[in-house]
Amino acid sequence: MSRLSYKTLASGFEATGIYEDRRSRFIAQLTHIVSEDEANDYIAGVRARYHDARHNVPAWVLSDGRERCSDDGEPSRTAGMPILEVLHGAGLADVCCVVTRYFGGTLLGPGGLVRAYTAATQIALMDAEKNNSLVEMRLVTRVVLSVPYTRYERICHMVSDSGGKIVRSDFGAEVLLAMDFKSGEEAAFVDALRELGSGDLVPTVEAPRFDTF
Structure with a gap:
């Protein structure tokens, strides 16, 4: 589409x-x-x-x-x-x-x-x-990532700098983050992750969907 x-x-x-x-x-x-x-x-x-x-x-x-x-x-x-x-x-x-x-x-x-x-x-x-009562729907891409606590704040800043927003944070052995980006803008965040990590930060990028943003 x-x-x-x-x-x-x-x-x-x-x-x-x-x-x-x-x-x-x-x-x-x-x-x-x-x-x-x-x-x-x-x-x-x-x-x-x-x-x-x-x-x-x-x-x-x-x-x-x-x-x-x-x-x-x-x-x-x-x-x-x-x-x-x-x-x-x-x-x-x-x-x-x-x-x-x-x-x-x-x-x-x-x-x-x-x-x-x-x-x-x-x-x-x-x-x-x-x-x-008019609502704007945008094509949104969700990125899911598990991060260690030592990198949590840094990742939060990276999400904001890339124009995304954190929609869920699950605190366990690590922090499981679900983040939404306007479709296309998630690429900059994923690239920044590669530069930050040594292959240990592996995001799951879901299929784009329409949602409010």
């Missing part, structure tokens, strides 16, 4: 945005998801909540690159794709947005529909920002 970071919503928070045009009412709902099944469950829940609405238009993006959208009966590319483009433009992933439309009796035309679905999604995004 090429991306090094993305934004998502805090788990358990639902952002909302309401936009009206010529008596048509567009209600955007935006939430955190981590799988296609979660997206489908959320979409089904919104459709049940607004069962009397003419359209419930979904779009979702996962951090692994999978994404999907539907126009749910609106003219092609006037509803789902505009929602998806807002999510892309904001750098969001692991999110699902459903925009519910109550028809107001006046046709808005393709341009009007694109503007309305875009605006409702943008308002929901603003609601998430206002509630401090």
Whole structure:
């Protein structure tokens, strides 16, 4: 995956945005998801909540690159794709947005529909920002290392100097450290370990993963 970071919503928070045009009412709902099944469950829940609405238009993006959208009966590319483009433009992933439309009796035309679905999604995004519910996820690499007590403080300084952070310290016969780095920055720390030790400081570098940092 090429991306090094993305934004998502805090788990358990639902952002909302309401936009009206010529008596048509567009209600955007935006939430955190981590799988296609979660997206489908959320979409089904919104459709049940607004069962009397003419359209419930979904779009979702996962951090692994999978994404999907539907126009749910609106003219092609006037509803789902505009929602998806807002999510892309904001750098969001692991999110699902459903925009519910109550028809107001006046046709808005393709341009009007694109503007309305875009605006409702943008308002929901603003609601998430206002509630401090946007979370940045970064590609993080964990390094695990066992160090003797005589080198513990020195290693702690090296972690800090390399831009990392110690997330766990287990004190036994030696100190077992778990340290997180922004992916790519762990290399400088590993190189510094080689210079410090004589082959006795052997780190385990785990596979990169997305996490807060």
